[in-house]
Amino acid sequence: MKIRVIGGGLAGPEAALTAARLGCAVDLYELRAVVDGKPRLTPAHQTTDFGELVCSNSLKSETPNTAPWLLKQEMRRGGSALLRLADATAVPAGHALAVDRVEFSRRISEAIAAEPLIHVIREEVTSLEQDGDTACTIVATGPLTSDALSAEIERITGSGRLAFYDSISPIVDAESIDMERVYMAARWDKGTADYINCPMNRDEYERFLDALLAAEAAEAKEWEKLDYFEGCLPIEVLARRGRETLRFGPMKPVGLRDPRTGMTPWAVVQLRQENLRADSYNLVGFQNHLKFGEQAKVLRLIPGLENARFLRYGQIHRNTYIQAPLLLDETLRLKTRPSILFAGQLSGVEGYTESIATGLLAGIYAAAIAHGEEPVAAPRRSGLGSLVNYITHANPKDFQPANITFDLLEPLDEAERKKIRDKRERHRIECERALEAFDGWWAAIGMAAAAPSR
Numbered sequence: 291m292k293i294r295v296i297g298g299g300l301a302g303p304e305a306a307l308t309a310a311r312l313g314c315a316v317d318l319y320e321l322r323a324v325v326d327g328k329p330r331l332t333p334a335h336q337t338t339d340f341g342e343l344v345c346s347n348s349l350k351s352e353t354p355n356t357a358p359w360l361l362k363q364e365m366r367r368g369g370s371a372l373l374r375l376a377d378a379t380a381v382p383a384g385h386a387l388a389v390d391r392v393e394f395s396r397r398i399s400e401a402i403a404a405e406p407l408i409h410v411i412r413e414e415v416t417s418l419e420q421d422g423d424t425a426c427t428i429v430a431t432g433p434l435t436s437d438a439l440s441a442e443i444e445r446i447t448g449s450g451r452l453a454f455y456d457s458i459s460p461i462v463d464a465e466s467i468d469m470e471r472v473y474m475a476a477r478w479d480k481g482t483a484d485y486i487n488c489p490m491n492r493d494e495y496e497r498f499l500d501a502l503l504a505a506e507a508a509e510a511k512e513w514e515k516l517d518y519f520e521g522c523l524p525i526e527v528l529a530r531r532g533r534e535t536l537r538f539g540p541m542k543p544v545g546l547r548d549p550r551t552g553m554t555p556w557a558v559v560q561l562r563q564e565n566l567r568a569d570s571y572n573l574v575g576f577q578n579h580l581k582f583g584e585q586a587k588v589l590r591l592i593p594g595l596e597n598a599r600f601l602r603y604g605q606i607h608r609n610t611y612i613q614a615p616l617l618l619d620e621t622l623r624l625k626t627r628p629s630i631l632f633a634g635q636l637s638g639v640e641g642y643t644e645s646i647a648t649g650l651l652a653g654i655y656a657a658a659i660a661h662g663e664e665p666v667a668a669p670r671r672s673g674l675g676s677l678v679n680y681i682t683h684a685n686p687k688d689f690q691p692a693n694i695t696f697d698l699l700e701p702l703d704e705a706e707r708k709k710i711r712d713k714r715e716r717h718r719i720e721c722e723r724a725l726e727a728f729d730g731w732w733a734a735i736g737m738a739a740a741a742p743s744r
């Protein structure tokens with residue numbers, strides 16, 4: 291029985307090379323091709339090569355005991371073919387792993403061509419139905435999955451289970467918020483008062499609105515010209531609909547009485563804790579498509595944020611991904627159709643390394659299925675397991691793709707955290723435990739004896 295891998299970006303080739311290394315025949319499909327002498331490409335890819343890096347050439351930090359380092363260490367221990375080729379084509383980049391993108395891509399194509407078990411088919415896949423020879427299918431068609439396949443994924447997973455955009459709200463450094471000007475509260479006092487509320491009076495709201503309406507939008511690339519979802523409209527689009535629209539939307543003050551005055555403000559901007567360490571907060575519902583400089587100017591008009599340091603600005607860009615928390619099990623299989631696996635950006639992870647990481651896992655799981663075995667999920671405590679734990683257990687309501695960070699890793703227990711105050715030492719221990727968990731799993735599934743990647 292063979293494995294069908296759809297997508298020749300990062301996750302697909304990694305999955306194909308992994309499954310082949312484990313003795314499985316693979317059909318690898320890729321839409322990009324030269325047709326009648328002309329290249330057929332996606333809106334972001336510039337070549338027909340496998341493993342093309344569409345933007346930066348960095349696979350992130352190599353500093354020991356950081357989360358991206360941990361993920362790469364586990365991938366190296368797991369024999370990741372693409373990471374080995376990234377190491378082989380690395381260029382000087384300080385503490386990061388950056389690659390010569392042309393050479394990286396060339397070597398991946400070479401590895402695929404040299405693998406007799408991989409059969410490359412340059413065509414757009416539009417159906418996920420399988421023939422009798424196929425044990426399973428890995429869908430790794432990335433953030434720019436073709437329209438026809440997107441429609442097929444929606445047909446199989448159910449309407450509304452596929453997102454097409456990342457709507458990113460700005461994030462501020464907690465230390466730069468003026469806590470004298472804001473108050474903590476939950477709407478209608480439901481639950482704990484975890485939100486920071488920035489109250490505005492009428493004048494402040496009007497001034498903010500004028501500045502927002504005058505702010506310049508970031509230019510959209512051709513393929514980014516967006517039809518926004520009603521549910522995640524940019525604030526500047528809402529503002530253009532009417533002067534009251536924001537007050538009935540993301541700046542709604544009802545149920546948010548200021549305990550200091552006993553009054554409900556005219557409008558409120560809510561900030562939600564971004565990470566467990568509570569050192570950063572995001573502006574709830576403030577996704578926008580404004581130029582970064584304009585955002586800084588406009589958002590600093592919000593009371594309490596006059597001197598805000600922005601760790602990330604709002605953005606909206608094309609990204610196709612499934613509702614993994616509802617759809618996938620911990621071995622990346624569709625719960626309703628276990629012969630279909632998802633990997634890469636489409637599965638809800640973000641970034642080159644994370645995409646390769648899920649490609650590696652999908653290749654291992656698919657090989658188990660093709661050999662008639664039940665795949666065994668990477669342990670929660672490992673970096674790889676943490677990444678999958680996030681996409682399969684995040685809140686489906688506001689699920690957003692994520693990079694690997696310490697927030698996704700299993701935290702030390704309360705007693706250990708109290709004992710170890712130094713953050714760097716805590717991270718070192720978390721990484722050590724993750725690697726141990728990875729090694730245990732790797733040995734248990736019999737992979738330690740498997741052939742190394744070519």
Ligand SMILES: Cc1cc2nc3c(=O)[nH]c(=O)nc-3n(C[C@H](O)[C@H](O)[C@H](O)COP(=O)(O)OP(=O)(O)OC[C@H]3O[C@@H](n4cnc5c(N)ncnc54)[C@H](O)[C@@H]3O)c2cc1C
Pocket residue numbers: 296297298299300301302319320321322332334335342344345346347413414415416430431432433434435436439608633634635636640641642643645646
């Ligand atoms: C413009 C842009 C810039 C980005 N910049 C960065 C960055 O700087 N750093 C970073 O870490 N991440 C970046 N990303 C995210 C990046 O795309 C992913 O990290 C990574 O490429 C995802 O790997 P993947 O294998 O899931 O998808 P891809 O690498 O996109 O591979 C998917 C492949 O599937 C093919 N395909 C699509 N539909 C079909 C079909 N129906 N049939 C057959 N084949 C199909 C595509 O042609 C493509 O080759 C960026 C994304 C975009 C769109």
